[in-house]
Amino acid sequence: MHKFRKMKGKQAWVALKLDMEKAYDRLEWPFVRQCLQQLGFHSKWIHWIMECITSVSYSILVNDKPTGLIRPTRGIRQSDPLSPYLFILCMEALSTTLLKESSQPKTGIGIKISTGMERFPCLLFADDCLLFCKADSMSCNRLKFLIDAFCEHSG
Numbered sequence: 001m002h003k004f005r006k007m008k009g010k011q012a013w014v015a016l017k018l019d020m021e022k023a024y025d026r027l028e029w030p031f032v033r034q035c036l037q038q039l040g041f042h043s044k045w046i047h048w049i050m051e052c053i054t055s056v057s058y059s060i061l062v063n064d065k066p067t068g069l070i071r072p073t074r075g076i077r078q079s080d081p082l083s084p085y086l087f088i089l090c091m092e093a094l095s096t097t098l099l100k101e102s103s104q105p106k107t108g109i110g111i112k113i114s115t116g117m118e119r120f121p122c123l124l125f126a127d128d129c130l131l132f133c134k135a136d137s138m139s140c141n142r143l144k145f146l147i148d149a150f151c152e153h154s155g
Helices: 029-038 043-054 083-103 137-154
Strands: 013-019 058-062 065-070 122-125 128-134
Touching: 013 137, 029 043, 029 083, 083 122, 083 128, 083 137, 128 137
Parallel strands: none
Antiparallel strands: 013 128, 058 065, 122 128
16 A cells, blocks of 8 residues: 655645546446436436347358357447447446545545535546545545446446
């Protein structure tokens, strides 16, 4: 475990950049459904979206002839115009979890850039995420726990 030094009168912070390059391919379908439900989408609309996601199949060309049929069990297609929006909606689950955690006193999650402002725990950019926490072992371990829990649920 790293030792963190506190500067005189100032708290040290950690900014952690996550590159979720392959995240589209790994999103679990039940997680996508749960995110849409929690965001309040109508069940009929969720059903249509899930049909679009789960009805995909692939075939491999061998000597210019389609061979076999591969049916994935998770992931959203990167070439699908709907996929970036679904990914953003699913990342809202991580953002919401971190925001709830940062609003709790003494968790060390999130950063406040000015007095009178609320803490913000993360910034999301396409498939990158920048996370903030205090540079102490308790805060870093808590952030790791939250990331691990998100990874477990989302895939």
